[in-house]
Amino acid sequence: MNKFSALVLAVLSSSAAAQTPATNPMPDGSRDMYVGLGLASAARYEGAEHSERKLLPVLQVQWSNGVFISGMSAGMHLSHDPRFEYGPLLELQPRRDESGNSGGIDGIEARASIVALPLAAFSQNRLSGVAPVSTRLLGGGFLNYYLAPDWRLTGSLLYGAGNDRDGARLDLGLQRLAMQVGAHHRISVAAGLSFVNAGYNKAFFGVDRNDSLLSGNPVYRPGGGLKDGHLGVRWNWDLAPSWMLTSNLRVRRLADDARRSPLVERPTNVTVSAAIAYRF
Amino acid sequence: MTMARHLIASCLLLLGACAGVAADVYAADWVSYRDAYRAMVVFEKYGGPKTHIQNHLQVVPLEKGAALDGLQLTLAGKANQLRLALDPLGRTVFPLLKAAYDDNATLLLEGKIGAFTVRPRVSLTLKADGIYDDAELRAACEQALGFARYADASLRARQCGGVRFVFARRAGETAVRLHRADGTEQALPLASGAAFAGEIGEGFPTVVYRFAGAATGRTQVISANLPLAILPLFD
Numbered sequence: 395m396n397k398f399s400a401l402v403l404a405v406l407s408s409s410a411a412a413q414t415p416a417t418n419p420m421p422d423g424s425r426d427m428y429v430g431l432g433l434a435s436a437a438r439y440e441g442a443e444h445s446e447r448k449l450l451p452v453l454q455v456q457w458s459n460g461v462f463i464s465g466m467s468a469g470m471h472l473s474h475d476p477r478f479e480y481g482p483l484l485e486l487q488p489r490r491d492e493s494g495n496s497g498g499i500d501g502i503e504a505r506a507s508i509v510a511l512p513l514a515a516f517s518q519n520r521l522s523g524v525a526p527v528s529t530r531l532l533g534g535g536f537l538n539y540y541l542a543p544d545w546r547l548t549g550s551l552l553y554g555a556g557n558d559r560d561g562a563r564l565d566l567g568l569q570r571l572a573m574q575v576g577a578h579h580r581i582s583v584a585a586g587l588s589f590v591n592a593g594y595n596k597a598f599f600g601v602d603r604n605d606s607l608l609s610g611n612p613v614y615r616p617g618g619g620l621k622d623g624h625l626g627v628r629w630n631w632d633l634a635p636s637w638m639l640t641s642n643l644r645v646r647r648l649a650d651d652a653r654r655s656p657l658v659e660r661p662t663n664v665t666v667s668a669a670i671a672y673r674f
Numbered sequence: 675m676t677m678a679r680h681l682i683a684s685c686l687l688l689l690g691a692c693a694g695v696a697a698d699v700y701a702a703d704w705v706s707y708r709d710a711y712r713a714m715v716v717f718e719k720y721g722g723p724k725t726h727i728q729n730h731l732q733v734v735p736l737e738k739g740a741a742l743d744g745l746q747l748t749l750a751g752k753a754n755q756l757r758l759a760l761d762p763l764g765r766t767v768f769p770l771l772k773a774a775y776d777d778n779a780t781l782l783l784e785g786k787i788g789a790f791t792v793r794p795r796v797s798l799t800l801k802a803d804g805i806y807d808d809a810e811l812r813a814a815c816e817q818a819l820g821f822a823r824y825a826d827a828s829l830r831a832r833q834c835g836g837v838r839f840v841f842a843r844r845a846g847e848t849a850v851r852l853h854r855a856d857g858t859e860q861a862l863p864l865a866s867g868a869a870f871a872g873e874i875g876e877g878f879p880t881v882v883y884r885f886a887g888a889a890t891g892r893t894q895v896i897s898a899n900l901p902l903a904i905l906p907l908f909d
Contacts, residue, residue: 420711422772542827635706
């Protein structure tokens with residue numbers, strides 16, 4: 395039953411790709427919900443050298459009609475075939491300003507840095523003077539295919555990122571779901587690639603003439619293509635029927651035009667998080 | 675910075691303490707009813723033919739050699755408890771209950787076998803008279819294969835190769851014979867082995883009937899004892 399117990403618990407990382415929990419058939423009118431809180435250490439923004447520690451709200455809700463909320467994503471499972479999952483998908487992309495990624499939508503992904511970085515850390519802040527990228531609601535869809543009950547290919551396409559709302563991102567991945575490593579311990583492993591269009595790269599990695607004048611970064615006009623490759627490991631520990639400790643390690647390496655951006659201080663970012671969640 | 679480190683350490687300690695307390699309170703072995711429901715309801719929702727097959731929840735100990743004889747599974751909700759008797763293969767009929775799902779009920783195992791997991795197990799329906807036509811067994815195996823392919827795309831290349839009769843360890847003298855259309859009979863060999871492929875456990879008396887050639891309704895497999903289960907074999 396690995397596949398079926400494969401809880402893809404969303405951790406609200408601003409750098410997380412759109413997440414689609416495994417389909418979760420349940421009685422009509424029921425729901426399955428996790429709410430929790432933890433800590434995360436993540437780069438201030440994609441490509442930042444410095445990390446910061448944040449409080450980490452956790453939220454995942456699935457309803458019997460297929461609708462789900464998973465971290466910053468929401469969607470609906472439309473397939474009744476256990477080999478496929480597909481449906482519409484929305485994702486809230488948090489604002490990025492010179493202090494890094496943020497959020498602040500209804501307390502979900504509320505930016506609450508509990509470790510103040512010394513000012514010296516920002517003295518070389520490459521986002522200083524760069525126009526903020528506003529919070530955007532991306533829309534699109536997802537399609538997952540199970541090679542076997544424990545292995546799934548994942549895909550999602552989202553559009554609407556950036557101030558011009560013309561950024562598109564295609565995430566492709568392979569997941570090994572819920573390897574049981576003892577009583578109540580499960581580990582999931584994922585690897586994936588993200589492809590974006592020029593609009594997306596321009597919004598997050600480009601520097602236009604105004605930004606250049608204000609920030610001192612050279613003008614940079616990236617094209618589309620491969621944005622990054624990423625690997626992730628998640629460890630879920632079922633402490634009790636209603637309590638779970640979920641920990642996540644994710645490594646993301648920027649590529650091609652994104653990597654060459656003058657805004658990128660280091661191409662590889664590591665995100666570590668741990669949170670305790672209650673199942674309602 | 676020191677204050678911040680202390681704050682982080684305090685939060686981690688709090689997380690650890692919560693984890694420890696919760697783990698102690700629920701030291702008994704359990705699995706989530708919701709997780710089991712998720713696994714079991716797939717068979718209910720399957721729209722293909724399934725008249726000759728059935729689905730059970732099977733308890734699978736994680737510790738090698740743990741015996742399931744005499745154990746009982748308890749479905750524990752907030753207000754009610756339901757006892758589910760296990761057969762010698764660790765199987766039980768799983769109740770699909772909205773109230774238990776909404777309660778986030780647990781499945782508790784009475785008895786000390788250590789940690790366990792649960793999984794759905796599909797088998798062929800049994801007949802009281804113990805007489806199975808070859809064609810019936812083939813049809814039932816095809817139904818089981820159809821469901822297996824539906825639930826697991828990696829099985830799409832598999833074919834039905836036969837069935838395995840699994841008997842209780844103390845079933846007395848187990849005898850399964852093949853009765854051919856020409857009136858001849860042949861005893862099928864008895865072997866000791868695990869009930870399910872890839873499963874750890876002591877041997878059960880088993881008899882394998884392999885499908886050979888084209889289906890014929892005149893060939894019968896006759897079991898003198900009621901088996902615990904008849905399982906499809908996929909090649």
